[in-house]
Amino acid sequence: MNDITDTGPILLLGGKGKTGRRVAQRLEARGLEVRVGSRSAQPRFDWNDATTWPTVLRGASAVYITYQPDLSVDGAVEAIRAFVGAALEAGVRRMVLLTGRGEENAQRAERVLQDSGADWTIVRASWFAQNFSESFLFDSVLASEVALPIGGMKEPFIDADDIAEVVVAALTDAAHIGRLYEVTGPRLLTFAEAVGEIAEASGREIRYREMRPEDYVSLLEAHDVPSADIALVMYLFTNLMDGRNESLADGVERALGRPPRDFAAYVRETAATGVWNG
Numbered sequence: 001m002n003d004i005t006d007t008g009p010i011l012l013l014g015g016k017g018k019t020g021r022r023v024a025q026r027l028e029a030r031g032l033e034v035r036v037g038s039r040s041a042q043p044r045f046d047w048n049d050a051t052t053w054p055t056v057l058r059g060a061s062a063v064y065i066t067y068q069p070d071l072s073v074d075g076a077v078e079a080i081r082a083f084v085g086a087a088l089e090a091g092v093r094r095m096v097l098l099t100g101r102g103e104e105n106a107q108r109a110e111r112v113l114q115d116s117g118a119d120w121t122i123v124r125a126s127w128f129a130q131n132f133s134e135s136f137l138f139d140s141v142l143a144s145e146v147a148l149p150i151g152g153m154k155e156p157f158i159d160a161d162d163i164a165e166v167v168v169a170a171l172t173d174a175a176h177i178g179r180l181y182e183v184t185g186p187r188l189l190t191f192a193e194a195v196g197e198i199a200e201a202s203g204r205e206i207r208y209r210e211m212r213p214e215d216y217v218s219l220l221e222a223h224d225v226p227s228a229d230i231a232l233v234m235y236l237f238t239n240l241m242d243g244r245n246e247s248l249a250d251g252v253e254r255a256l257g258r259p260p261r262d263f264a265a266y267v268r269e270t271a272a273t274g275v276w277n278g
Contacts, residue, residue, distance in 0.1 A: 008061035009035035010171055011092070013045060014068060018130050019098060022164035023064055027171070035060060047079055053086045062094035062171050063087055065113075070232055071099060071106040080109040084116045094177075096121045096170045098163070101182065102244045110180070119177045121170035126184040126245060129157040129266040132198060133275055142278045146195050147209040149216040149237050154246045156184035157194060159261040166255040181251035186260050188246060197264060201271035213238055 010027055014020040015036030024034045035056060037045035043055040047068060057063070065083070067076055080097075087095060095118045099106035106124070113120045131137050140146040166183055170176040189197075192208040199206040211219070213234065220230045252260035270276065 008059045009033040011035045011037050011056055011060040011063040013037040013064060014066035015041070015064075017066060017068075018128060018134055018160045019163045019167065020064065020066060022160055023167050023171075026164060026168045030168075030172070032172070037063075047083075050082060050086070053083060054090060057087055057090035057092055060087075060090070060092050062096070063092055064167055064171060065095060065097045067109070069229075070103075070236070071109050072103050072235055073105075073232060077105055077108045077112060081112045084113055084118060088116065088118060093119045094171070095119070096123065096167055098167070099124045100240070101126050101184075101249075102240050119174075121176045121178070122180040123163060123166050123170065123251070124180060124182045125163055126158045126249075127155045128160050128163075129185070129263055130160045132194070133270050134160075138275075141195075141198060141206060141276055144204065144206050145209055146191065146206065147211050147216070147219070148191060149211050149213040149234075150191050150241050151210050152190050152192075153241050153243050154188035154190050155194075155241075156186070156188050156245070156248050157263045157266075158183050158185050158252075159263075159266050162252050162256075162260050166252060169255055176255065179255070181255045182249035183251035183255075184247075184249045184260065186248065186262055188248065189263060194263060197267050198271070198276065201267045202276040203271075204276065 010032060012020045012024055012034060015024050016038055024036065027034050037056045039046050044052050045056045046052045067080060084095065095113060097110065097113050097120065099110055099122060101124055110122050113122065132141055137146055163183060166181055195206055195208040217230060217234060
């Protein structure tokens with residue numbers, strides 16, 4: 001192991017999100033200083049306001065980059081290019097970027113970082129298991145029906161804790177510089193199968209219902225979801241959930257020397273907390 005010894009806080013963009021807060025917990029447990037980059041933090045960071053970038057970058061030793069709302073949206077690649085340039089100008093060379101599998105825009109953002117001259121690592125992730133318990137699908141699970149415009153396509157759900165451990169390794173060990181880790185879980189499941197495992201573990205009746213895309217749009221509109229959010233969700237479902245990601249990758253094992261956590265372990269541990277009992 002070749003520990004990175006640069007002094008200064010590690011900047012975590014989206015440091016309060018699903019992966020960011022897990023990364024922060026692990027870094028702090030190792031006695032490392034963390035600086036959270038978000039609109040609610042001080043100093044404030046806002047992807048849409050480049051004037052907030054220099055202050056959060058000042059004195060940082062490394063940065064974990066997550067883009068909100070998603071790298072697939074218009075302007076995301078340009079924002080990544082501008083931020084990476086600002087980071088290098090501030091003297092921050094160590095950068096770890098989180099991207100998504102199968103997203104063309106995400107891969108463009110990867111190339112921006114790879115070509116920048118930074119000491120980069122890329123973590124390209126599949127669908128988060130925690131989407132069922134921490135956001136997005138959580139309310140549907142509590143309501144006993146998960147309805148999505150997704151059929152029999154299979155996804156290798158990745159545990160956010162595994163992502164966090166890969167990111168921490170990349171931020172603290174120079175051996176990961178110049179590596180792209182595509183991280184997935186160890187097993188392919190349909191969304192119906194995933195919901196079935198959650199139902200069994202939680203002791204509840206929860207069903208999965210496939211919807212037509214147009215009906216799903218109408219459902220989101222009925223719940224006053226903003227049109228921009230609807231467009232993003234439908235892009236992710238109709239373009240990425242087409243079978244292109246129905247394969248396993250070895251990124252967790254390459255980065256950490258161990259297999260990824262299975263979806264069943266996530267379900268078992270999450271059910272034990274009672275969070276799915278409402």
